[in-house]
Amino acid sequence: MSDFLALAKDALVTRLTNETFEKSVSLRIKDIGNILISGSDAQISDAQADCAIFSSQDTLTQILEGTLNPMKAVMFGKLKVKGDAATAMKFGNLFG
Incomplete structure (x- = not known):
């Protein structure tokens, strides 16, 4: 596991403190790994999810x-979304 993946997971867990996802999101970081967000937790996992968000480490x-x-990142093609768009929007709301 990369250090970046562990740091990103921890940052997401902190942001999920008062949030609960009814559906799951797989955050797929190019050449690094995947983080699964489900309920109010984030874990390093390759499991399938209701929504997949593709990103580079830099983004x-x-x-x-x-x-x-995150919404601007999608508009500029820096994030790509597959699956449930409403779940992706909720993910974006974690950041502002």
Whole structure:
């Protein structure tokens, strides 16, 4: 497991403190690994999810640091979404 993947997972767990996902999201970070968000937890996992969000390490870093809005990242093609769009929107709401 990469250090970045562990740090990203921990950052997501912190943001999920007051949130609960009824459906699951797989955050797929290119050449790094996958994080599964389900309920109010995030885990490093390759499991299937209701929604998959594809990102580079650089893009996710900018989102976690608050320098890039997830919705803008989708509009500019830096994030790609497959599956349930409403779940992807809820994921985006974790960041602003």
